[in-house]
Amino acid sequence: MQMLTDDEALSEAAEAVLEDVTALRKTDSRTELDQRRVKTRDDISRLVRASKRHL
Structure with a gap:
């Protein structure tokens, strides 16, 4: 994401x-998985x- 924009939020x-995706496993x-x-x-x-607003 940092390559697309400087928007910190x-x-x-x-x-x-990414943290949520990692936690799935x-x-x-x-x-809980569902x-x-x-x-x-x-x-x-x-x-x-x-x-999309930054592309």
Whole structure:
């Protein structure tokens, strides 16, 4: 993300998404995994929409 923009908030959002994606494999239960997958998918969608403004 840092290659696209100097927007600090956008870079922080990208880092948070990567942390969430990494945490998926460390999930203990199927229910928790499903919840994290939904959150991660939604966060990625928001990040992509926000990033489009900088392309």
